[in-house]
Amino acid sequence: MPSNPAHAEPSALVGQAAHAEQPADAAPQPIGRPVIEARGVSKTYHLDEIEVHALRGVDVAVHEGEMLAIIGPSGSGKSTLMHIIGLLDRPSTGIVAVEGEDVSAMLPNELAAVRNKRIGFVFQAFNLLARTTAQANVELPLIYAGVSAAERAKRAQEALARVGLGERLRHMPNQLSGGQQQRVAIARALVTNPSMVLADEPTGNLDSRSGIEVMAILQGLNEQGITVVLVTHDTSIAQHAQRVIEIRDGGVVANRIVVDRTDAQARLAEYLHEHAGDNAGDHAGDYTDDHMGGLQ
Amino acid sequence: MNLVESFRIALRALGANKGRAALTMLGVIIGVAAVILLVAIGSGVQQEITGQIEGMGSNLLFVVPADISAESGGAGGGAMGAGKSFTLDDADLLERQLGGDALVVPILQGAARLKAGSHSMRAMIAAANQYGSEVFTSDLVYGRGYSRSEYITATRVAVLGATPAEELFPGQNPVGREVQINGERFEVIGQYAKQGGTLSGDQDNRVYMPLTTAQRLLSVSDISVIVAKAEDPGRIELVKHKIRQALRPSFGDDITVFTQEQTLGILSTLLGTLTVMLAGIAGISLLVGGIGIMNIMLVSVSERTREIGIRKAVGAKTYDIMSQFVIEAIVLSVVGGAIGILIGWAGALALKTWIPTEITWWAVTLAFGFSAAVGIFFGVYPAWRASRLDPIVALRYE
Secondary structure, X not given: OOOOHHXXXXXXXXXXXXXXXXXXXXXXXXXXXXXXXXXXXXXXXXXXXXXXXXXXXEEEEEEOOOEEEEEOOOOOOHHHHHHHHOOOOOOOEEEEEEOOEEOOOOOHHHHHHHHHHHEEEXXXXXXXXXXXXXXXXXXXXXXXXXXXXXXXXXXXXHHHHHOOOOOOOOOOHHHOXXXXXXXXXXXXXXXXXXXXXXXXXXXXXXXXXXXXXXHHHHHHHHHOOOOEEEEEOOHHHHOOOOEEEEEEOOEEEEEEEOOOOOOHHHHHHHHHHHOHHHHOOOOOOOOOOOOOOOOO | OOHHHHHHHHHHHHXXXXXXXXXXXXXXXXXXXXXXXXXXXXXXXXXXXXHHHHHOOOOEEXXXXXXXXXXXXXXXXXXXXXXXXXXXXXXXXHHHHHHHHEEEEEEEEEEEEEEEOOEEEEEEEEEEOOOHHHHOOOOEEEEOOOOHHHHHOOOOEEEEOHHHHHHHOOOOOOOOOEEEEOOEEEEEEEEEOOOOEEOOEEOOOEEEEEHHHHHHHHXXXXXXXXXXXXXXXHHHHHHHHHHHHHHHHHHOOOOEEEEHHHHHHHHHHHHHHHHHHHHHHXXXXXXXXXXXXXXXXXXXXXXXXXXXXXXXXXXXXXXXXXXXXHHHHHHHHHHHHHXXXXXXXXXXXXXXXXXXXXXXXXXXXXXXXXXXXXXXHHHHHHHHHHHOOXXXXXXXXX
16 A cells, blocks of 8 residues: 655645546445445344344445445434444344455454454544553554564554654644644544545534535545445535445435535545635645644 | 563553552552461461470480370370379389480479478479489579489478569579478578470469479379480480380370470471461451452443553454453562562561560462462452443443
């Protein structure tokens, strides 16, 4: 995987959105082999006497190199689906395969090993370890992968450089803005070279500008060949993806190619232009600034 | 993940909560220090007392006219009272039979009321023959002990222990003075130095006199016990055998011969039990300290539920989480144990001025081992709870 920090610079991200020309009604074309596949997946919860069917026979495939959005309102079952394709949970029935390997029957510890190797998580609430430096946070998955300390430090620094935080290795989460914290989380997700980065409402706790920046980074990473899955209720966020799967009442109701895909880099430029009068100069073309936007 | 990483994580977590870690350790520190200190006092006292007895000489044999071995029904007092008593004839018999093998010292004890001038008091009579000073080891401050001729003629002479001397003749040399014992007039011929209290009672509150004099004074013909002092400590078993043989015709098997070694053995067992009991009491505080660790670890686990969720999401296995928390508990207890050892040790050394203390390796090892075991035992449950957390639930935890 390329790890040139220059790719994370805004200039390198400008001028993409190449996939917006496909017709809206065309059946989605796989753009690579499936990295994660769910076949006939159902999940039933037993709350007291009541059976809750969170998922009812869902088929989803995440293809290598694509940027997929899973969208649905709260209660639709999208969180359950995310947990299952993120291997945090197991389906009641159906099969989940990672890189062709069936993981539905794996024990929690085996799933932990697969998560560690194959899946990078980005959460709405960042979920960084408090009182722990950015670099140590990024190193965390490598510790559990058994990577040596020197190698860990090197790879964590590379990952942080890719998200534009190469200068903030020693900062604690509470010394970073929300957007910066989310970028640390993205670096943590990337550091193991996973098959897929799974981002659950990655902009949910961020102000608009930081949200745009985070989406720009995710799009940039996808441009570099990393598979990204966005889970969101927000159609404008889903618009950043190449393909959208819509979940409602525990089933897939739509699977479509995104037309008129949003280019986060272009939106960032627009945003900066609109707000040029506010605090121009400080931020222009640079998202490694210290603005404390977003929710802490 | 290897153990080094688990240690690093555990130490970082403890470092983030230094005050709490210190307070948690305090329980273990107090427990370990208490175990070491109490055991040090117990063993110190044990050493001192056995040392005192050994100081009397390892070649002493105590002969009592009763079978006080295990199967005699335990009625020691009854056996002494109901059974036969020794008389001076028995002592003479032993003296003849043992010849040069041992000195034979018949001893009679009784109560006495002492009076000199306006002072009066109670004391114990300790009477023996002219070899009495061989058994009642103490240095003379003034005067002399009684002689063989005074023993034979039952002269009314007395040597005072430190307590009666101080009570009746404060700050004076009592030699040549007159003292009334049970109404009879005695001449004081000497005074013994202060010995201090020992296990066998107040050695100082005594008045020493010839046995024959004491028999007349108390109107008895018995003697309490016969002590034989073997000339050669190596032949003590032979002397013991000879004593039994000599007394068999008149007493049969109703004879008990204690050697110093046996007395020591009984005492050591008793004092050892006492020491273990002290250690046990201190051990309870160590247990309480351990429960403190468990309590804090449970709090720590629920506080860090989200952290556990994050770790699990990025690939921590059950074992990784478990070892992280168990190591935290072990570090708390082992560091607390080490500090406790230092404090207990220092305390034992400081106390040495007033109480005999003896730092024993078994107490140090036991206290340390126990504190580490407490850490593991009370750390495992919270750690197990942490390791069983569902990552989804843990990540949602606020």
